[in-house]
Amino acid sequence: MTANSPSEQELLEMHRRMVLTRCLEETLGEMHKAGRTRGPIHRCDGQEAVGVGATAALAAEDFVTTTHRGHAVYLGRGLDPRRVVAEIFGRETGYCAGRGGHMLLGDVETGMLGGNAIVGASIPAATGMALSMQLQGAARVALAVFGDGAAQTGICHESMNIAALWRLPVVFLLEHNAYGLTVHHSAQSSVPELSARAAGYGMPGETIDGNDVVAVFQAVAQAVQRARRGDGPSLIEARTYRLEGFSTSDMGGYQPEDEIAKWRARDPIMLSRARLAEALGAARVAACEAAARAEMDAAFETALADPMPGFTPHAPSAPYSEPPDGGGR
Amino acid sequence: MAMMRYAEALNLALREEMARDDSVFVFGEDVAAYGGVFKVTQGLAEAFGDRVRDTPISEQTLTAMAVTAAMAGSRPVLEIMYADFLPLSLDALINQASVYHYIWNGQVSMPFVLRTQGGGGVGTGAQHAKSLDAMVAHVPGLKVVAPVTPADARALLKAAIRDPHPVIFLEHKLLYNLRGEVPEEDDAPGEIGRARLVREGGDVSIFATSRMVLEAEKAADDLAGDGIAAEVIDLRSLRPLDLGAITASVAKTNHAVVVNEGWRFCGYTAELAATIMDRAFDDLDAPVERVATRDMPIPYAETLEREVIPDAAAIAAAARRALA
Amino acid sequence: MATPITIGAAAGEYMEAVLVTEWRARPGDRVRAGDVVAVVETAKAATEVEAPCDGVLGRIAAGEGGEVAIDTPLGFILAEGEDEGEAETAGEPEYAAASDPAPETRQATPMPAPARQPGGRVVASPVARRLARAAGLDLSHLAGSGPRGRIKRRDVEAALAAAPGVDAALPVVLLHGFAADAAIWSALAAELGRDRALLRPELPGHGKAPPPPGAGFNGLVAPMLEWLDAQQAARLHLVGHSLGGAVALALAGQRPGRIASLTLIAPAGLGPGIDGEALAGICRATHPESLLPWLRRLVADPGLIGDDYARAAMAGRGAALRAAQTALAGRLFPDGTQGFDLRPVLAGVDVPLRLIWGREDAILPWRQALAAPGHAGLHLLPGTGHMPHVEAPQLVARILREVLAAAQSGGGDRA
16 A cells, blocks of 8 residues: 555544444434433534544544544544543543533543634644644644634634744644534635645645545645654645534524535545445445444443532642632631 | 842743753743843753744744643743733633643643733833733633742742643733842742742731732831831732731731732732632721722823822822721 | 712812811701811811801711812701701712722712711721620720721720720630530630630540549649649639539639639539439440440430540540549549539639529539529520530520620629
């Protein structure tokens, strides 16, 4: 295989993680309708190839930061579905013991640091980690996943300038899903192709098909190699589409039906399934998908039975508390 | 013991900590080649090379980078040139730095220091003379220190750098040239969270922060002329607050004056006054007197600026009102 | 409708506030328009302030020595027959909202009646209230020297100092009973607050104190007498419970000049009767389970003493302490009878004297209190057993405060 071409095994694993993510999103959708979720849930149906393909291109010691819509990154990075679901349901057994929630999940073990619900904040976050790696002389890379909305923030510009200026080992992956909440990207950006901005920072930029997991993998793998070599950052604009609205509280109505239909026809899991079936046979792919579904079902079952956290003594709370004689009298 | 300027004491602390710990690095606007506009980082770039970096004028991103660089194993010391620019850093401080340790259930800590300087008195105008102490002290998860003496500047900066949590380190533009004894041979870090008893007195307690401690000392001299013994306490650590020092002093004097160069409304003095009411109400013989900057933009003209920012006379007058 | 008295043009152009140096009329005085009613200091010159109309001087809003903003009334003139209360409700709001004080100048905005006006709320600082409460001082009769007549600490201290021969800071000595220790006073101490020095020595053979050097009741009293003699305070208030009450009484008998008041809570020594079974049970117990029933006999409501209380009590009762107390009980209360009689001493007590007894005391019958002399006060607490300071600490604290206050106002001339 060429440096940036995934093996069949890797392809099957990426497919499995995309299916895991889709199962997570669909089950969450059902549970929201049943009134069993808490707070808004930001589903990434239709965008799985970006998070999964990109994280598959990272080495174990690398970092990734992501958005409020980060489930594909969580599962793509190999996080345990049971602990992800537990965190989404605020359980003590979740990755953050229920303190973070679905948007703000973080895991030091895998360098998934982490979901971030301030639009754009994942960009300087990865840039800062890259600065630390550069200063430490470590060949570790930080991947920033962010959306087309985040691309319009000042910190996006500041981060790209600094990263290119200092040749920081960071990869900017713009997960372009066409909408910033309800507003179409054409009403937010002065240029239709955001990768064009890379030239302004003196770094490579390209626009790729974000629904093709192989294309995402290859583009990110190349950018990661460049970063690891010390040649600095890259901007990858992965075009995809948000099929299920901004969040579970989204009333909808602003995405044209034909636009949705067009993207549904290019569902990244469908594309990946077709490609794999050709190479490995439909039966093997179906078996892989069935296993993924079963794994996610089991994750829900166990996570939902897990205990909720309480205000028991909790060391991470200590720096936030006033001295023990606190409070009035 | 060596006599040195406040800025030199800070510089010494940075040198010592950078020499002691490779993970410490310094970045900010004009800090490398020029040595910082207040010369605090002078010579560090020559000594430590790439670990001292001039940056673009991008405070919001620099602060966010300090947070995650700290998360990734570094100990950044970020200089924000004026406290007036802190609003640019606020997302990184309030939504990022202060939350991760908690929301990620203790998986990460963020040992970074944001150094900045505030305060007025020299005609820098409304965008370069503010004290925004209350804005950062408001945030759970941030520590806020404001040393006054060169010895404390060194000891507390060292403590801040070694602290596992974010520390906002507030300097004052009128303190950099202040000279004082620094025990060079003792390079132990200071203790964040402890106030400093500047002078003892039994009649009225004056709790002050940053440069206002110097004004409080002058006020105490003035009051002494009237036979009033004022106790002056330099809070040093705005958060966490040394509650024991505050309640013990109020229990002794029954009168409290609280002084901070920030604005009055929702200001740091409001927190101090409320704290004293919470914890020492029955010891009070008069309402807590607040001395703060008038609630308006800092004017440029000297005659106006002098009126707006508190001074020794205002503090002494407040003490006399408390004792009336 | 009350007419405000204002400074008006009397103030200089740059003045924000003036100092009231003198009032020439008093509330209730009839005044005529143009009469000088007050003198204020403006720009270092005294300026007279005239009544703006005929009427009766009503409330003074800015007393002598007070600083007042130039746009704030010094006081009010009422029409003949107009009610002060009317004036307050009618006149106040429009002025109360008239100015937003600048941060650095406290202004004398119209306030409710000064501290000492009858019926008005007493305005006193928190620490002044605390000290007055501890000393049993009634603030409504006190003049405040602070801004707007606020009573400050110095006013309370001056009032206490002015009381004849009284030292407000006399310490209170609390003497615990048999088989108890100093910790038994914690509930009462919490009620009394921290303004009054409380001394809680432990009886020989109790708590951390060594066993008594001599046999019998006098062996118990002698070390306590030594302790009393070593105290700095000229006089002390003595409070004793049960056996500690007997010791207190004995001390009062031997050092009458040192005792400011004597309060005996279910004291021993006033008759032969005592529940010897309970004493023996407590001395004998080596387990919380065997201690619990005897502890419960001490109180009227057994629910007050739980398993954990018994566990904590037992934890403090080591073998040496138990042995010392068993020996002591054998000498003091042989055969379940009080072996010493202090009734003659009680009869001779001349300091303010109170006895506090629970009506349901199962250890020492309250009727023994009837041995007290005529000047003594007796408090019989209903629904209370042998431990009033534990069972009813609020009430006991209240009685004690009364004793302390009485000793202050009336007992001083005895010293």
